[in-house]
Amino acid sequence: MHPTAHIAAIGTAVPDHDIHQAFIGWARTRLPDERAARVFDRMAGRAAIGHRWSVLPRGADGGSPVDPGGFYARDLLPGTAERMRLYAEAAPVLSIAAIEALRAQVALDGITHFVVASCTGFVAPGIDQIIAAQIGLAPSVERLLVGFMGCYAAVAALRSARHIVRSDPHARVLVLCVELSTLHLQDNPALEPLLAMLQFGDGAAAALVTAEPVGLALGQPFATTLPDSAGLIRWDITDRGFAMHLSGEVPARIAAGLADPAFAAAATGGRDPSEIDGWAVHAGGRSILDAVESALHLQQGVLAASRGVLADFGNMSSATLMFVLARLLGGPPIHDGVALAFGPGLAAEGFGFRSAA
Incomplete structure (x- = not known):
């Protein structure tokens, strides 16, 4: 009989910079005519999103990333290398905030496996290694990085944790999903991609998966x-x-x-x-x-x-x-x-x- 794997608890974290309304205003200025703008206003109003949070720093005067002095306040938006540098800095910070929110609920001693999912950045050594070192995981912890699967990657990460626990009832698996979607704003004047970009925000969530029957x-x-x-x-x-x-x-x-x-x-x-x-x-x-x-x-x-x-x-x-x-x-x-x-x-x-x- 295989043991049943359980999610004991989940800790979550988002940045403190709400960019939703600022990004909507920026996107509207990209539309070529008033008819497209009216459609945009209607669709943005129906999106049922009140807030989206970003790791992007505030502008020089405390404004949003699209205001003067902000990350996107330029004629030519930042290149991929600049965005990846920010990912390498910010993804571990947000991830550790989620892990600490998890630690406030359950003990995280004795972690045997670390499964990380992320599709919004690349760095090597991977963020799994960076985070493992910063939170003091033992070098013997087995790591798995699930990359570029998109929105269903949490399923793959938790599924992998389940398989690990079913094969080893003593395993204690730390699962992390971290995404910095706001690093990828695109200056595209077409209605459909603008609306798609206005769905996405930044966030991280960490879970502990074990055979212990809780959660x-x-x-x-x-x-x-x-x-x-x-x-x-x-x-x-x-x-x-x-x-x-x-x-x-x-x-x-x-x-x-x-x-x-x-x-x-x-x-x-x-x-x-x-x-x-x-x-x-x-x-x-x-x-x-x-x-x-x-x-x-x-x-x-x-x-x-x-x-x-x-x-x-x-x-x-x-x-x-x-x-x-x-x-x-x-x-x-x-x-x-x-x-x-x-x-x-x-x-x-x-x-x-x-x-x-």
Whole structure:
């Protein structure tokens, strides 16, 4: 019998610089005509995002990164090298803040494995090594870096932790997701990419996964892919940062996929949606949450944790799902839950979970 892996607790952290309204104002000035601006205003107003937080420093007069003296206050936006230098500095700081928030809930002694997910930066030695050294993990700790998987990378990271604990009941796995999406603002005058960029913020979340029966028990993982959808969600590495392509077709394609019983079964691990009492859906955007809710005929309010995270933080890529799970950990007991995230592919990945007995 394999032991059951559990998420004992989750610690989260965001920077203290709210850039949401400033970035909206900056993006609006990039639109070529008033008609596009009116559409932009309507869509931005419907995004259901109140705040997005950034590691980018304030400008010379305390303004946002797009104000005079800010990181993006120039005719030609910073190159990839400059953005990666800031990633190498800021990602460990934000990560350690999340780890300390986790440490305030559970003891982090005896860590045997360290799994890190991030798709918004590259550095070598990796941030897993940098963070491990800074928090004093033993050199013998086994590390795994999950890179460039996008929004469902939290599933891959927690799935890997589950496999580790099932193979070694004494393992104590520290799982970290850290994303600095605001490092990749693009000066693109097209409506769709501007709206896509205004979904994303920075955040980090850390979890402890062990065989100890506390927190959330991790069940069977699952994964599937929508056919002919590879181009709908894409990251392109350019000389001016990572250019995010998030097609406006994504919500409709997810809804159409979930309307297919076979895809819906694959995307929920074979569970009947009416019997699921805990939903942790990646808060990729209001329209994506609406599509999941409508296609699976979910009762209004069951995605409250996801919508709350979206409103307070925006889409933090891989860290987002962990923020949602953190909210569910603090709520009523869950007997049969589903964690579900969408990302490049267009793939749907997730796992079942329940409150520990």
